[in-house]
Amino acid sequence: MYDYQGQRPTLPIWAENKGPDGIAKYQVAKGRTSIDGLITPLGQAQAL
Numbered sequence: 001m002y003d004y005q006g007q008r009p010t011l012p013i014w015a016e017n018k019g020p021d022g023i024a025k026y027q028v029a030k031g032r033t034s035i036d037g038l039i040t041p042l043g044q045a046q047a048l
Contacts, residue, residue, distance in 0.1 A: 015023060032043035 018026060028042065028046070031040055032046060034040055
């Protein structure tokens with residue numbers, strides 16, 4: 001089995017590089033549908 005070595009640095013680095021505005025744009029672009037293909041409230045708001 002594997003031993004826990006700590007958190008991976010990938011997500012914090014990605015978020016830092018995107019910045020607050022980039023993260024908000026990513027959430028809008030990627031959050032329109034759920035993982036199973038259903039429209040989310042964000043996707044419904046975009047359709048209006």
